[in-house]
Amino acid sequence: MASIVLCEVSPRDGLQNESVLLSTTDKVELVERSIRAGFKRIEVTSFVNPTRVPQMADAAEVMAAVPRIEGVSYAGLIMNARGLERAVDAGVNEVNIVVVASDTFCQRNQGMQTFESVALAARLVADARVAGIFSTVTVGAAFGCPFEGEVPVQRIHEIVSRLVDAGPDEIALADTIGVAVPQDITERMGVVRGLAPTTMPLRLHLHDTRHTAVANAIAAVEAGVSVLDSSIGGTGGCPFAPKATGNVASEDLVYLFDRTGISTGIDLESITETTAWLEERLGKPLPGALLRAGSFPPHSGH
Numbered sequence: 173m174a175s176i177v178l179c180e181v182s183p184r185d186g187l188q189n190e191s192v193l194l195s196t197t198d199k200v201e202l203v204e205r206s207i208r209a210g211f212k213r214i215e216v217t218s219f220v221n222p223t224r225v226p227q228m229a230d231a232a233e234v235m236a237a238v239p240r241i242e243g244v245s246y247a248g249l250i251m252n253a254r255g256l257e258r259a260v261d262a263g264v265n266e267v268n269i270v271v272v273a274s275d276t277f278c279q280r281n282q283g284m285q286t287f288e289s290v291a292l293a294a295r296l297v298a299d300a301r302v303a304g305i306f307s308t309v310t311v312g313a314a315f316g317c318p319f320e321g322e323v324p325v326q327r328i329h330e331i332v333s334r335l336v337d338a339g340p341d342e343i344a345l346a347d348t349i350g351v352a353v354p355q356d357i358t359e360r361m362g363v364v365r366g367l368a369p370t371t372m373p374l375r376l377h378l379h380d381t382r383h384t385a386v387a388n389a390i391a392a393v394e395a396g397v398s399v400l401d402s403s404i405g406g407t408g409g410c411p412f413a414p415k416a417t418g419n420v421a422s423e424d425l426v427y428l429f430d431r432t433g434i435s436t437g438i439d440l441e442s443i444t445e446t447t448a449w450l451e452e453r454l455g456k457p458l459p460g461a462l463l464r465a466g467s468f469p470p471h472s473g474h
Contacts (some may be wrong), residue, residue, distance in 0.1 A: 175435040177399045178422060179213040179375070180206045182450070183234070185419055186407030188218065188227045192454050196230045202450065206404065207244055207449055209442035210222060216277035219258040225411060235262035237357035240469060245306070247377060251282055255297050259305075266306035267345075269293045271335070273327060274317035274405045277348075281312070281412045290433055301339075309335050310344040312373070314360060316351035318413045324421070332367050342373050342399070347415050348380025354391035361395035375399035378420045380406060380459065385420035393434065400425065405447040405458030414465055421460030423447060427467060440467055 179347055183202050187194055194202070197218075202339040206214050216238060231248065238246060247266040248259040259267050271289045272278035278286045292311050300307040311331055319324055326344070335343060343364055352360075357376070376392045378401065389400055406421035412473035426438045440462070447463045 173433060173435050174393070176393055176429060177213060178425060178436050178438060179215060179247070179301055179399055179401045180211040180404065180422060181377075181401045181404065182206070182217040182403040182407050182421060182422070184215040184217050185401070185409075186246075186403040188225055188403070189409030189416070190227060190407070190454055191333065191409055193227055194453055196233045196237065199230070199234050202235075202404070202446070203238045203246075205370040205442070205446045205449070207239070207241060209446065210436075210438040212437070213245050213247065213266075213433050215247040215249065215401070216264075217329050219255035219262070220249070220251055225415075232258065232262045235264065241421075247308070250296065252292065253296065253299070256303075260303050264305065266308065266341075266466055267300050268308045268310055269294070269296050269300075269340070270310050271331065272311055272312040273314050273323045273331060273470055274320045275386065277313050277317050278415070280319075286331065288336070290334050292339075293335065295398075297338045297340045306342070307340045308342040308344055308375060309338070309340045310375070311335070312410075313348045313413075314345035314347045315347045315356050317351055318349050318416070323360060325363060329363050329367070332364050336367050336369070336372075342375055343368055344375035344377055344401070346377035347379055347385075347411055348377075349413050350379035350385065352378075352388055354387050357388045357391040357403070358395050361392065365396055373398045375401065377401040379408065379417065380420045381415070381417045386424055389420065389425055389428065390432070402456050404443050404460070405463070406460040407458055408452070418459050421447075421458075421462070423460050423462040424470055427462055431468075
């Protein structure tokens with residue numbers, strides 16, 4: 173049976189744009205629920221300036237409290253050397269380093285131009301390697317920018333070719349504002365596959381802003397992507413991208429892949445229950461479809 177790895181990002185990307193600040197205890201419970209559902213890779217937090225992203229101010233406390241379970245890998249998002257230092261001190265298993273594809277968005281997000289950010293990412297990859305930590309570099313706004321509009325494919329080629337030279341363990345493209353359609357996934361992931369070593373796993377971060385993420389997920393599998401980011405309930409968004417709504421819902425992808433005969437190792441009933449729990453904590457309905465629609469055929473018990 174074909175398979176795909178889902179990386180659960182609700183504790184980080186899912187919560188970073190929410191007006192309700194979850195307690196450290198609730199964040200740890202969200203991680204524990206994700207593990208019980210079957211997730212093996214979880215993006216737990218980000219090590220960024222807490223004055224800019226107050227939702228992640230307790231990054232070290234969360235990492236200190238999550239259970240350490242063999243086979244479960246915890247990731248922290250970083251943007252600079254200080255973030256890497258904090259992540260290493262907190263005991264992450266992997267780091268996710270962000271480069272933004274357009275200069276305007278990169279300047280707002282990181283205070284530098286894109287290719288300055290690429291050079292910084294290369295240094296962070298090298299430092300993570302010395303620390304013995306798995307590194308992912310994610311190219312944000314790889315399918316479109318909220319300020320500049322279309323991002324040319326050639327731009328992605330230039331960015332990724334430099335990143336490949338840095339030798340990260342994994343490269344990801346992110347549809348940060350949810351503008352991609354399947355042909356974009358096919359084209360741009362094809363560019364990455366053509367540049368990256370055949371042994372390097374490819375990852376995709378999808379937002380469902382325009383309800384194209386589920387279709388894009390199928391295109392991703394066909395394009396050879398081995399890891400997809402998703403978020404329980406479809407929570408998420410970027411504080412620095414206007415109108416950026418949630419990530420693709422984990423439960424919606426699990427339903428899709430279950431029905432398609434693609435294994436995820438994730439229990440659909442478990443994450444749907446966690447969506448209800450998370451809605452209660454955040455005080456609002458979440459966009460994932462499965463909580464309201466239910467699975468099919470309907471669950472009939474054991």
